[in-house]
Amino acid sequence: MLRATLRGIAAHKLRLGLTAVAIILGSAFVAGTLVLTDTMRASFDAIFAQTTSGVDVGVRGTQAFTSAFGERGRVPVEVADLLAEVDGVAVVGPEVEGSAQLLDADGRPVGGQGPPALAFNTPVDEEVAGIELRDGRYPRQAGEIAVDAFTAERLDLALGDRVQVVAGGPVRSETVVGTIGFGELDNLGGSTITIFDNATALELFGAEGYTLVSLAAEEDVSAGVLLERVEAALAEAGYGLADPDPTAGATADPGAGADAAGGGENASGALEVLTGAELADASTAEVGQFLGFFTTALLIFAGVALLVGAFLIANTFSIIVAQRTRELALLRAVGASRRQVLVSVLSEAALVALAGSLLGLVLGTALASGLRALLDAFGIALPASDLVLAVRTVIVTLTVGVVVTLVAALAPALKSLRVPPVAALQAVAAPPPPRFGRGRYVAAGLVLVAGVASLAAGLFGDAGISAVAAGAAITLIGAALLAPLVTRPLVRALGAPVAGIAGVRGQLARENALRSPRRTAATASALMIGLALVSFVLIFGASISASAAAAIEESFLAEYVVSGPGQGDPSAAGLPQSAVDDLRQLDEVAVASPQRVAQLRYGTSTPFVVAGDPDTITEVLAIDVVSGSLDDFALGGVLVADDLAERDNLAAGDVIDVEFATTGTAELAVRAIIDGEGLDSDILLDSETLLANVPRAPITAISVRLAQGTEVAEARPALEGVLEPYPTARLLDRDEIREDIQSQVNQLLGLLSALLAMSVIIALFGIVNTLSLSVFERVRELGLLRAVGATRAQVRSMIRWEAVLIAVLGATFGLAIGVLFGWLVVTALAGQGITELGLPAGQLIASVILAALAGVVAAILPARRAARTEILRAIAAE
Amino acid sequence: MLAARAIDVEKLYGRGDTAVRALDGVSIDFAVGQCTAVMGPSGSGKSTLMHCLAALDTPTAGRVLVGDTDVTTMSDKQLTILRRDRIGFVFQAFNLLPQLTAAENIELPQRLAGHRAEPEWLATVVTATGLADRLNHRPAELSGGQQQRVAIARALAGKPDIVFADEPTGNLDSQSGAEVLGFIRQSVDELGQSVVMVTHDPNAAAYADRVVFLADGRVVDELADPTAETVLDRMKGL
Numbered sequence A: 001m002l003r004a005t006l007r008g009i010a011a012h013k014l015r016l017g018l019t020a021v022a023i024i025l026g027s028a029f030v031a032g033t034l035v036l037t038d039t040m041r042a043s044f045d046a047i048f049a050q051t052t053s054g055v056d057v058g059v060r061g062t063q064a065f066t067s068a069f070g071e072r073g074r075v076p077v078e079v080a081d082l083l084a085e086v087d088g089v090a091v092v093g094p095e096v097e098g099s100a101q102l103l104d105a106d107g108r109p110v111g112g113q114g115p116p117a118l119a120f121n122t123p124v125d126e127e128v129a130g131i132e133l134r135d136g137r138y139p140r141q142a143g144e145i146a147v148d149a150f151t152a153e154r155l156d157l158a159l160g161d162r163v164q165v166v167a168g169g170p171v172r173s174e175t176v177v178g179t180i181g182f183g184e185l186d187n188l189g190g191s192t193i194t195i196f197d198n199a200t201a202l203e204l205f206g207a208e209g210y211t212l213v214s215l216a217a218e219e220d221v222s223a224g225v226l227l228e229r230v231e232a233a234l235a236e237a238g239y240g241l242a243d244p245d246p247t248a249g250a251t252a253d254p255g256a257g258a259d260a261a262g263g264g265e266n267a268s269g270a271l272e273v274l275t276g277a278e279l280a281d282a283s284t285a286e287v288g289q290f291l292g293f294f295t296t297a298l299l300i301f302a303g304v305a306l307l308v309g310a311f312l313i314a315n316t317f318s319i320i321v322a323q324r325t326r327e328l329a330l331l332r333a334v335g336a337s338r339r340q341v342l343v344s345v346l347s348e349a350a351l352v353a354l355a356g357s358l359l360g361l362v363l364g365t366a367l368a369s370g371l372r373a374l375l376d377a378f379g380i381a382l383p384a385s386d387l388v389l390a391v392r393t394v395i396v397t398l399t400v401g402v403v404v405t406l407v408a409a410l411a412p413a414l415k416s417l418r419v420p421p422v423a424a425l426q427a428v429a430a431p432p433p434p435r436f437g438r439g440r441y442v443a444a445g446l447v448l449v450a451g452v453a454s455l456a457a458g459l460f461g462d463a464g465i466s467a468v469a470a471g472a473a474i475t476l477i478g479a480a481l482l483a484p485l486v487t488r489p490l491v492r493a494l495g496a497p498v499a500g501i502a503g504v505r506g507q508l509a510r511e512n513a514l515r516s517p518r519r520t521a522a523t524a525s526a527l528m529i530g531l532a533l534v535s536f537v538l539i540f541g542a543s544i545s546a547s548a549a550a551a552i553e554e555s556f557l558a559e560y561v562v563s564g565p566g567q568g569d570p571s572a573a574g575l576p577q578s579a580v581d582d583l584r585q586l587d588e589v590a591v592a593s594p595q596r597v598a599q600l601r602y603g604t605s606t607p608f609v610v611a612g613d614p615d616t617i618t619e620v621l622a623i624d625v626v627s628g629s630l631d632d633f634a635l636g637g638v639l640v641a642d643d644l645a646e647r648d649n650l651a652a653g654d655v656i657d658v659e660f661a662t663t664g665t666a667e668l669a670v671r672a673i674i675d676g677e678g679l680d681s682d683i684l685l686d687s688e689t690l691l692a693n694v695p696r697a698p699i700t701a702i703s704v705r706l707a708q709g710t711e712v713a714e715a716r717p718a719l720e721g722v723l724e725p726y727p728t729a730r731l732l733d734r735d736e737i738r739e740d741i742q743s744q745v746n747q748l749l750g751l752l753s754a755l756l757a758m759s760v761i762i763a764l765f766g767i768v769n770t771l772s773l774s775v776f777e778r779v780r781e782l783g784l785l786r787a788v789g790a791t792r793a794q795v796r797s798m799i800r801w802e803a804v805l806i807a808v809l810g811a812t813f814g815l816a817i818g819v820l821f822g823w824l825v826v827t828a829l830a831g832q833g834i835t836e837l838g839l840p841a842g843q844l845i846a847s848v849i850l851a852a853l854a855g856v857v858a859a860i861l862p863a864r865r866a867a868r869t870e871i872l873r874a875i876a877a878e
Numbered sequence B: 001m002l003a004a005r006a007i008d009v010e011k012l013y014g015r016g017d018t019a020v021r022a023l024d025g026v027s028i029d030f031a032v033g034q035c036t037a038v039m040g041p042s043g044s045g046k047s048t049l050m051h052c053l054a055a056l057d058t059p060t061a062g063r064v065l066v067g068d069t070d071v072t073t074m075s076d077k078q079l080t081i082l083r084r085d086r087i088g089f090v091f092q093a094f095n096l097l098p099q100l101t102a103a104e105n106i107e108l109p110q111r112l113a114g115h116r117a118e119p120e121w122l123a124t125v126v127t128a129t130g131l132a133d134r135l136n137h138r139p140a141e142l143s144g145g146q147q148q149r150v151a152i153a154r155a156l157a158g159k160p161d162i163v164f165a166d167e168p169t170g171n172l173d174s175q176s177g178a179e180v181l182g183f184i185r186q187s188v189d190e191l192g193q194s195v196v197m198v199t200h201d202p203n204a205a206a207y208a209d210r211v212v213f214l215a216d217g218r219v220v221d222e223l224a225d226p227t228a229e230t231v232l233d234r235m236k237g238l
């Protein structure tokens, strides 16, 4: 039987090749994701190993939870002196880390859109700091900086050049006196790095103390011994010590230091003491968490691609089995058992799957290195470590590829069992597949309902995100199972204009598509998945934009907003208070209300909260009070959105417990319950409370209300003038805010669509596959058509129109499901500020047209093959 | 006036030692408005001749003319259009597209040319073939004889210069065969159609105005105004 299987594979090279494409692309995505993230992880490992290689012990503050801002308690300046006294300490390397944005010659910020723009003080000891001078010298006084070699090259900076830097205040003019590197690396994962002299760094970023004090031990002292001595010395001096937790403080007890008496002024935060290795591990774990999200996100797209691939594989195998009815019957007639036939079909699938996923593995690795090259081109330099192909990646890729294929091939294989031996004697080689029974449609309907139910449970109930994902997948499968039911009428309807445009070719295309509605539906369904997700993403994006626009319309009272740098990157430096003060000086400005963002722990979650200035916030934001009063907000405390209040049974006058990353728990008074619609966060904090707990919380935006009688356009020059010293600030009027949101949404949509493109491409191979197999099946008809006078071009056109019909059918299905998904999700997120359901008709129609064009592309090969049909051979074909 | 001509047509299949000379210098003229039967033993080259005459295949040597047009020098596209507009063809089996109705099959060449058949002519052909009440049926819903009649109707619908039929009754019982042959005869007599048909059956050949005998790729004999008996006699003589 194995020989029969191998022969079968050889005989069906083309169709199996096309099936393999589905497996290859699907598994390549899986492999590529794993290889890329493994490689990135290894790269970061290398970075952290490099930057901590000279550190034996590190002392730093604690954090209550991992915040996106990376906030952590500081080490009081005098601790450095205390540590120098500890027996066995060879070098004390105090470190201040902050954020500084370099500007290019045109005054535009460089970097910081992704990898951070970091700033450090001049290292006391290069080895301890993990930094080395490449060229020139370290800065010695204010006005001098050193930058990383990569950034220097990118900005074309030479020693002695002047460059503008923004570090939390007005723009500074600095002279580049040196370039630095990190071991062999010119750059740390794409971040731009600026080194200031110690005094300036402390002034800019170190008011509350050092971010880290690194220690190198004397030669005969081990890291472990030094760690104990340092802990003892700190404890003796009255500092609270927290257990360092490499997983970044999920369980760290922030209260540990709160009660510690004496010591530095920063007594509320404890200190943690780690070895260099632990320090590296902790950093790696933090990055690992981020990479974990990244991996999951990419794997979701890989999963979608595989789901589409599974449709394609199932479809191909069922066509192959149908076409091989005779051959299989012959096998049965000459004595092969049902089991042998089943094994033959399944082992064919398994062999193709194995070959396909192996190729996918290779392609995926190439994909990963391509992606890395792409990142490199964007300045996200990863260390030149080799691509990491873990055993896990190989196993996962092969298993996924083979299992998905076998599952997909199982139904067609089982169908092959029902081929009776007498079929070998019947004249018609491929009997039309039996009509789908009513019972099966009922079952398919139930699958669809179950999918939507799971989706709804995840969206509206507490079933969580995995219920949403599973629900979406099940809904798509149910829709695909139901699709044949509506295929006939839909193809008829879609085919009417086609027959009108393309005459008899269009009519033949329609009739061909109608011949096996199940096959057509299955092929279209593969495309449906991609288009459902694309149209969902489009609808979701449009809804976000529309909701934001509505929120601006309804509750945003300011005429202008000044937006800080690093939109979406909370660790970016933000705008300085001086910008607010400067704006307030203007006659044109009635109110300038700063807004800050922070992260805190509330219950089990760590939401982002917006902090506003109680005196001015009502001037720029229309807040609808549900209960309580805004008057007391100035006393400090929080405003809580009605949804959250309802969920947690909160009322004005209650007190909620929250935890800040560095200062620990705080009790905040609920001053009022407000209408949450149009708000960015469910908890609105007063800025004073925030600053008391997060002193460096950046101003992310300043809302500007113009003085009475000032025209919006007239005010712009004055505002721009005041903002001149803050080149990272962007002045936006209401329309520009909308456009800004729109463009951010579009950027996200672009990225998501690009990732979904993979599944659309796989679905296109499905069309190629089905059409090739149909062409193969219909040689005789094609020959006859040519004999009675159809030109090659007409034959090609006929196949093309069939492809277009299938593609548009799939797009129609996809659109229907996408609208359903969009409606469900938007309805579910009504409480999270997505209040409007946007239907971007233009984009949706464009995606259908693109699908149709893609169908034309998919038809190229099958059409060419069909047009090459040799008339006489086709006529002679048995 | 000739409907078609074969001049020293040769057709070789394969190469070298295994080459088969299917046609070995065939020259025949087919007059307008005449029905010619082509007979001969199996493998004598009848189908090959029909394919070469009908521009479905190109001869290795010699020339084929349809009307005054030399087919042998034409491009694939020109040949296709020639077949569509000036030649009708009826195969032994599988003449129809299963996804189209009888009416759509009949009109297929005209529709491919981008126009409709002349309605009166179409009505004449449909009536003559007795298909009026079967026009909306798909081939699968028609009997073998009906299917062949649809094929003949298609071949006639475009008023071609000449119709070729390769064993049009080969798969039919004698009753349906007689129906089809009667209709072919009628189209020659009443519509002035030129027809060339291949057959093994002396009774079928008797419907023709002339019989041409092939053997080993050559024309070996000819008979005018045949009857079943004279044809049978000649066949015995070969």
Ligand SMILES: Nc1ncnc2c1ncn2[C@@H]1O[C@H](COP(=O)(O)OP(=O)(O)OP(=O)(O)O)[C@@H](O)[C@H]1O
Pocket (backbone or CB within 6 Å): B013, B014, B020, B021, B022, B040, B041, B042, B043, B044, B045, B046, B047, B048, B049
């Ligand atoms: N495609 C081909 N390749 C090689 N040889 C061929 C091919 N087609 C026909 N032949 C050979 O050419 C010769 C003539 O074949 P043709 O089909 O014309 O015979 P025929 O007279 O129609 O026979 P029949 O009455 O059985 O239909 C035969 O010997 C046949 O084997």
Ligand SMILES: [Mg+2]
Pocket (backbone or CB within 6 Å): B046, B047, B048
């Ligand atoms: Mg023959």
